[in-house]
Amino acid sequence: MRRLLIFLLPLGSVLLAYSIFNTHGLGGYTTPAEFLKIPSRTQTSLEVHFTSEYVYATDGQAGQNAFLVRPERFRFYVPLPWRFGLGAQMAQRFNLDFYVESDSARSADYTLIRRVKGRGGIEGLRLSLDKGFYDIAYLGVGYERLFGGAWERWDSEIVELGEMTVDSLLYYFGGNGVWGMAGFKLGPLQLRGFYGYPLDLGVTTEVQTSRDTTVVDSASYTPPAELGGILAYSANKLELGLAYIQQKASDHTSLSFITGHLVEANAAYKFKPFILTGKAGWKSWYVESADGSPIRDTYLGIGTRIPIESYGYGILELTGGLREAGAISEYHVELRAGLEFRELWKKRERMWGG
Amino acid sequence: MLSRKSLVIKSFYLTFFLLLLAGCEEGPLGFEELGRGELEVHHFVLEPDTVATFSKQIALGEATTLIGGRDDLTEARILISIDGLDSIVAFDSVKLLLRRYPADEIASSDVTFSIYPVTADWDEIGCTWVLADAYNKWLELGAEFDESDLVAELTVADDTVEWILDPDRLETYQQGMILLPENEGFCYLGSDEKEVYAPFILGFDADDTTRFSSVAGSDYYAAVHDATILKPYEAPSPDTLLGAGLAWRVFMHFSLDTLPQDIDVTSADLVVEYENFFSPENTLDFVCYRLIDDYAGRFSALSSAIAGRDSIDVTSDSLSVSFVGVVQFWVDEPDSNFGLVLSHSFLEAIPSFGQEKHVHALGRITGTPRLVVTYTAVPETRFPGEER
Numbered sequence A: 001m002r003r004l005l006i007f008l009l010p011l012g013s014v015l016l017a018y019s020i021f022n023t024h025g026l027g028g029y030t031t032p033a034e035f036l037k038i039p040s041r042t043q044t045s046l047e048v049h050f051t052s053e054y055v056y057a058t059d060g061q062a063g064q065n066a067f068l069v070r071p072e073r074f075r076f077y078v079p080l081p082w083r084f085g086l087g088a089q090m091a092q093r094f095n096l097d098f099y100v101e102s103d104s105a106r107s108a109d110y111t112l113i114r115r116v117k118g119r120g121g122i123e124g125l126r127l128s129l130d131k132g133f134y135d136i137a138y139l140g141v142g143y144e145r146l147f148g149g150a151w152e153r154w155d156s157e158i159v160e161l162g163e164m165t166v167d168s169l170l171y172y173f174g175g176n177g178v179w180g181m182a183g184f185k186l187g188p189l190q191l192r193g194f195y196g197y198p199l200d201l202g203v204t205t206e207v208q209t210s211r212d213t214t215v216v217d218s219a220s221y222t223p224p225a226e227l228g229g230i231l232a233y234s235a236n237k238l239e240l241g242l243a244y245i246q247q248k249a250s251d252h253t254s255l256s257f258i259t260g261h262l263v264e265a266n267a268a269y270k271f272k273p274f275i276l277t278g279k280a281g282w283k284s285w286y287v288e289s290a291d292g293s294p295i296r297d298t299y300l301g302i303g304t305r306i307p308i309e310s311y312g313y314g315i316l317e318l319t320g321g322l323r324e325a326g327a328i329s330e331y332h333v334e335l336r337a338g339l340e341f342r343e344l345w346k347k348r349e350r351m352w353g354g
Numbered sequence B: 001m002l003s004r005k006s007l008v009i010k011s012f013y014l015t016f017f018l019l020l021l022a023g024c025e026e027g028p029l030g031f032e033e034l035g036r037g038e039l040e041v042h043h044f045v046l047e048p049d050t051v052a053t054f055s056k057q058i059a060l061g062e063a064t065t066l067i068g069g070r071d072d073l074t075e076a077r078i079l080i081s082i083d084g085l086d087s088i089v090a091f092d093s094v095k096l097l098l099r100r101y102p103a104d105e106i107a108s109s110d111v112t113f114s115i116y117p118v119t120a121d122w123d124e125i126g127c128t129w130v131l132a133d134a135y136n137k138w139l140e141l142g143a144e145f146d147e148s149d150l151v152a153e154l155t156v157a158d159d160t161v162e163w164i165l166d167p168d169r170l171e172t173y174q175q176g177m178i179l180l181p182e183n184e185g186f187c188y189l190g191s192d193e194k195e196v197y198a199p200f201i202l203g204f205d206a207d208d209t210t211r212f213s214s215v216a217g218s219d220y221y222a223a224v225h226d227a228t229i230l231k232p233y234e235a236p237s238p239d240t241l242l243g244a245g246l247a248w249r250v251f252m253h254f255s256l257d258t259l260p261q262d263i264d265v266t267s268a269d270l271v272v273e274y275e276n277f278f279s280p281e282n283t284l285d286f287v288c289y290r291l292i293d294d295y296a297g298r299f300s301a302l303s304s305a306i307a308g309r310d311s312i313d314v315t316s317d318s319l320s321v322s323f324v325g326v327v328q329f330w331v332d333e334p335d336s337n338f339g340l341v342l343s344h345s346f347l348e349a350i351p352s353f354g355q356e357k358h359v360h361a362l363g364r365i366t367g368t369p370r371l372v373v374t375y376t377a378v379p380e381t382r383f384p385g386e387e388r
Helices: A002-011 A343-353 B004-020 B086-090 B167-175 B324-332 B356-360
Strands: A045-058 A063-080 A084-095 A098-101 A105-107 A110-133 A137-158 A163-186 A189-208 A213-221 A225-234 A238-248 A260-271 A274-288 A294-308 A312-325 A328-341 B042-046 B050-055 B065-070 B075-084 B093-099 B111-117 B152-156 B160-165 B177-181 B185-190 B200-204 B209-211 B222-231 B240-243 B248-253 B263-278 B283-290 B308-313 B318-322 B340-344 B362-377
Touching: A063 A328, A084 A137, A110 A163, A137 A189, A137 B263, A137 B362, A163 B263, A274 A312, A294 A328, B050 B362, B065 B111, B065 B177, B065 B222, B075 B167, B086 B167, B086 B200, B093 B185, B111 B185, B152 B160, B160 B167, B167 B177, B200 B222, B248 B362, B263 B324, B263 B340, B283 B318
Parallel strands: B240 B340
Antiparallel strands: A045 A063, A045 A328, A063 A084, A084 A110, A098 A110, A105 A110, A110 A137, A137 A163, A163 A189, A189 A213, A189 A225, A225 A238, A238 A260, A260 A274, A274 A294, A294 A312, A312 A328, B042 B362, B050 B248, B065 B075, B065 B185, B075 B177, B075 B222, B093 B160, B093 B200, B111 B152, B111 B177, B200 B209, B240 B248, B240 B362, B248 B340, B263 B318, B263 B362, B283 B308, B283 B340, B308 B318
């Protein structure tokens, strides 16, 4: 029953994230797990992570609160014979959740207020195959299928008339990507390099009004490529990691991509029976704000991994940070909860092995 | 005692479901970040490129009420024929009894009618005032009559009116008669469709009274057929007339070519200056219909759904009908804009009268009608492609 629940939970993909800056480009970028940390290649594992997020956005005059929940990641990895490994991952790659509201704008003796709510995103289903060489090096390749949809609801209120119109814009996404990675393990040190090469992402737009639904556009964009590396150190009780990702844009369309950067440092300390974790990161988005300012996000996080006998780990992590560009600042706090199943799969292997 | 494993798993689920209950507070922030979506309300005042008045006749032949009478503009006449009646010769006298709606129920005037024989066959459905080819033409099978042959005079002053029938006029009765009002005012009689107040015939002999039956084959058979028919009247002025029930409607067509196609119409009000000539009530109801085909005078085809309505006091000098949905439809489907028709409401609060009571509500449109439209632009897509 528990296992069934675990498989069903990621299906609750209607849950949300939130940022005003998700109005730009393809939305808020989420890093694939294997580009941030180097997980074990010798253990079968299943990970399910959820994030609850509180955001307070302000421009110094007005403010908004949002308190939302979303599934962050579902990841599965299984070692195969001859040092092969097979991985699958499902995560939202670009998030399009936002809410913006205009000030009262007056024209032709009428006052108009527009409220726009965006929901949805671009999901990524990633499949990978890697091969190790003498427990020292490995090479991996992967394929990513991008899909998903988003919905924008535009509420326009004319105050004097007491009239409200509602329009919806529906976006459907479909695209592909490939990536490759290579890694070395030299004693306590590990090094991984990767490069993700996106192919075209097709977007179809429909306008939905109370009257009808019309396909008005189809467009194609190339998401930014991802390249970077991870340096990790592992000792008896201590693990350290440093990841760098660059989002290199080659698309020169109206989405106005720029080069984005992410640097994140991770640490874990075994403090029996728990493992304490911490992280610090800095992200510069692959798009700019409306006034041309860079969108930057600085964050710190602490957490713990709690061993669960015969199962794996429970994960709790609290992260806080500041995302800002131009006059808008977003203070965000995330509580991440997850489960990593490891021992469970060993047990099942024994049961089947009889 | 919960194990650590159970505690972690239960805490995970509890946290997850609690957070599902989370909401958000929204305020005016961040619209500029969108970089699209104009903040403007567009306002247009349109005048019609075509305005026309026409008269639409409405079937009354099978109405439950016979309206007889006249006023400045309208003359409501009554048609009666009596089928059968062969046994009239067996009685000393035979009376046709017409019954007026009781005075305490519906106020009527005393009306005197002159009765003339019609010269063409008619039936209730056939004289429904669907005019042949123009407003002021009688239907061929309708009410042509011989004005030189006065059959009788009849005054409706009580709730029951008796008319002694002449056995020598049997052929006239069967052919039919028309009752022309001779004075101003209206009376309301029950028709053969109205069971309670339907006309009937009684035969009298020395010491007996026999009621004729409308069932074919009866010993004393006589079936009364009746209808109301209006005398056409001339327009009181060259103004754009706005009537009710049987009479005038105003056709208008507004070209919406100046409006962009991708818009959200937020208001569309037809504003009409109005002057009432007369009305039976203190409140005037107006309705608007859209045409579903090209304008064709009184043969114009209207959508069955009411596009908009307004209700004003009889002393008001303007009315405003809102029909946002129709204008939006016309903007989205420009080929469907055949125009609209404005009239007094067909509706009537007293069911027993149906639409007839508003026969003589009439007014005129003064000035030029205006269509006041506001709209906002449909939002632009976030991901513009080559086709836009």
